[in-house]
Amino acid sequence: MIAVIETGSVRSAARKLGLAQAAVSKNLTALEKSLGVPLLVRSARGVEPTEFGRIVLRRARIVDAELRHMQEEIESLNGDAHKLITVGLSATAEAMLLPVAVARFREHTPNALVSVLGGRSSSTIAALREARIDFAVGPLPTDQSVSDLHTEQLCSSDLGIVVRADHPAADARDLASLAPYGWLYSVQQTGGPAIVSLMRKHGLPDPTLVAHCDSSSALISMLLQSDYVTLNSLAALEPLRAKGLLKVLPIEVDLPPAVQYLMTPTMRPLTASAAALAAEFRRASRRLRR
Missing domain, CATH: 3.40.190.10 (Periplasmic binding protein-like II)
Structure with missing residues (x-):
């Protein structure tokens, strides 16, 4: 079932597993019959799990992972993993x-x-x-x-406001000076991005949010190639600050x-x-x- 959902069709799953399509279909039918509920439904995007199927899929992934981990530990004991x-x-x-x-x-x-x-x-x-x-x-x-x-x-890691070294607002000393610029963020608090809380705390309009960057590479790439600003972990960006590529603005950030x-x-x-x-x-x- 996992392969069917991941590939989008019984045919693709059979190809991935090296099995006959009929064998995959037979196993799915047997599973549905044993559970007494429909697990899959066809849609314009291919085969998708039903609500019952999502429950089975979640559990099946755990079982599959445990079997793979067991195999890894056995192979590790043999020294060939x-x-x-x-x-x-x-x-x-x-x-x-x-x-x-x-x-x-x-x-x-x-x-x-x-x-x-x-x-x-x-x-x-x-x-x-x-x-x-x-x-x-x-x-x-x-x-x-x-x-x-x-x-x-x-x-x-303490938080700070960071821009690229040659940013137009590289000499800014207060949050109000950064109002014209879009913000990148990854740090969140209860209720939303930390930068929104900070702006409201200082009586300023909500910032213009451009992107939520869950990847450090995406955050850094956008910072270096734009006029965007970020409120972020200083330790995470310290290597690029030390190389002169990024600048930490001298603006107090009263956040945990x-x-x-x-x-x-x-x-x-x-x-x-x-x-x-x-x-x-x-x-x-x-x-x-x-």
Whole structure:
């Protein structure tokens, strides 16, 4: 069923799995019959899950991930595994922790491959619950409970207002001077983007929001090639500031820091390789706290 949903058709799923189309159809029919509910429906976009199908798909992905993890651990014990670890990262975690964590991890696990999923906390946590990623690093969501996850605070970073070094407002010293410019954001608070809260706190009109950047590369690319402004983690952008490409404006930002958490599933153990990578994220965060 997973392959059918991911490819959009029974025929494509059969091709991906190396099975006859009739065999895939037979298995789907048998599954629907055993559960007593329809799981798939055809639409203009191909085969899509019904409401029942979404429940089965979510559980099936967890089972599939556990089977793959079991196979990996068996192969690792035999010494012939090629390890794949998939992590979900916020833009801040991607910039602050990922390079150091992966570099150290690869020193001890040279045959491992790390796959990075970006996005909002809500999407990475959904992926974590469905076992599409091994663990996540980012802020805790403000719109949902994470009681089913183990959360561990790793590090925090003060926020600041940043522009490219040759920005027209590079000498600005107050928020009002930035009113003409569009804003890029990734840091959110309860109720919306942190920059909106900050502007309202100072009695200014709401800022013009241009893009929510869940990827650090997207944020940096847009900052360097436009007149956009961002309220963001200073530690995440420090390497580019140190190189003279970005500038932190001397404007006081009275907001709590951006806190990054390591999130792992409470009821699903990490594989040995995923646990080793998580340990390197912890080590990278301790390095920042010194």
